[in-house]
Amino acid sequence: MKNINCIKGTFDILPETSEIWREVESAVHDFMYVHGFGEIRTPAFEKTELFVRGIGDTTDIVNKEMYTWTDTDKAGTQLTLKPELTAPVVRSYIQHNLAGKNPIHRLYYIDSLFRRERPQKGRQRQFNQFGVEAIGSPFPEQDAEVISMAYQFFVSMGIEDLTVKINTIGSQDARQEYLKLLKEKLQPHAEELCETCQDRLHRNPLRLFDCKNPNCQALLDQYAPMISDNVSDEDSEHFETVLNLLDQLSIPYIHDKKMVRGLDYYTRTTFEITSTSLGAQDALCGGGRYDKLVETLGGKPTPAVGFAAGFERLLIALSSIKESEPEGINVYIVLLGEKAIPKGMVIADELRRTKGISVLVETLRRSMKAQMREANRSKAQYVIIIGEQEVESDLAQVKNMESGEQFDVALDQLAEYFSVDEDHHH
Ligand code: AMP
Numbered sequence: 001m002k003n004i005n006c007i008k009g010t011f012d013i014l015p016e017t018s019e020i021w022r023e024v025e026s027a028v029h030d031f032m033y034v035h036g037f038g039e040i041r042t043p044a045f046e047k048t049e050l051f052v053r054g055i056g057d058t059t060d061i062v063n064k065e066m067y068t069w070t071d072t073d074k075a076g077t078q079l080t081l082k083p084e085l086t087a088p089v090v091r092s093y094i095q096h097n098l099a100g101k102n103p104i105h106r107l108y109y110i111d112s113l114f115r116r117e118r119p120q121k122g123r124q125r126q127f128n129q130f131g132v133e134a135i136g137s138p139f140p141e142q143d144a145e146v147i148s149m150a151y152q153f154f155v156s157m158g159i160e161d162l163t164v165k166i167n168t169i170g171s172q173d174a175r176q177e178y179l180k181l182l183k184e185k186l187q188p189h190a191e192e193l194c195e196t197c198q199d200r201l202h203r204n205p206l207r208l209f210d211c212k213n214p215n216c217q218a219l220l221d222q223y224a225p226m227i228s229d230n231v232s233d234e235d236s237e238h239f240e241t242v243l244n245l246l247d248q249l250s251i252p253y254i255h256d257k258k259m260v261r262g263l264d265y266y267t268r269t270t271f272e273i274t275s276t277s278l279g280a281q282d283a284l285c286g287g288g289r290y291d292k293l294v295e296t297l298g299g300k301p302t303p304a305v306g307f308a309a310g311f312e313r314l315l316i317a318l319s320s321i322k323e324s325e326p327e328g329i330n331v332y333i334v335l336l337g338e339k340a341i342p343k344g345m346v347i348a349d350e351l352r353r354t355k356g357i358s359v360l361v362e363t364l365r366r367s368m369k370a371q372m373r374e375a376n377r378s379k380a381q382y383v384i385i386i387g388e389q390e391v392e393s394d395l396a397q398v399k400n401m402e403s404g405e406q407f408d409v410a411l412d413q414l415a416e417y418f419s420v421d422e423d424h425h426h
Contacts (some may be wrong), residue, residue, distance in 0.1 A: 056264025328379025
């Protein structure tokens, strides 16, 4: 029979790699804690409508990347595996009337997302993100805090070759004027654009900037007016203040006038952090302000700003700077003979429960030699050997694997023995 493998673009995380995942996850939790952000977890799937309304129906995600199916309920509700988290977080914010509880909410998440993209290095169909959404403040200091958090997190992880790209795409009111202008300027060159961009030019010309085709990019360079030059005075002022605050926080950035980000809900600030260690898919995180989304999804007008960072991308960047060494076990219990089995299991249980030390106990009934080899492989600090003889005499042999020292300890004294010097065991 043919083996069943996981779907293209999805991955298993095995024990030797899950450790680094836990390390980074716990770094995220600690980081969010010191910033006063609270964790939010939302369901794996939502009504399709949430994403169509929230992300916009001219975006790549909604157009071609969502995993959508029809529910078996009477209405035949369309459901979608979440392809991003801002819309679900805002949905939750509105549903639970968080606005009525406090004027500001600082939320973060770590979660899996699903997009039917073409798989390649750093681009998967199920991938993980951590991110923040600060909902409630219209002021530039909130943008600056969010950008600074993204930057400082990567710095704290030891990633050095970071670039912060920032831009303003103005408020949605000014956007219509700009889009008209953009269309006007590019219409005469429409024939030269790629097919997707010809469509974008009609449906949502802002998306032209997302195109990776060098020819389209060259046309934009030559003919496109830049959105940040076409925003209102208030938008410009907001942007200047964000940049000022970043200067004071010593965060280096470049104003990238062509960076508009791939989602329709952004207003004013957009930003991205890239790392040269990542290759073609070089974005570690992206985010921006989205002052209209809460309203679009049915809530009271509420300004907000956030970012989402790719977990796998961060791990790729980390793998080039540090080797992760799997942790060893504290104690391996070698068992010889059937009578030793219950003794060993009881001791293992006691050591784990009362001393909190990690214990592996033999369950394959192997030879002494094979068990010692296993103890070495598990990087055990101590081995406890219990054979028929040890059961008779109520003594166990304890071997310190580092020093090679070996001594007898009474079976009922083992727990005691392992609490004498905590440093030895951790
Ligand atoms: P986005 O939600 O598209 O703004 O993406 C935010 C971040 O998530 C990106 O900067 C990447 O680090 C990461 N990311 C987005 N799409 C994928 C994907 N298909 N596979 C892996 N990481 C991704």
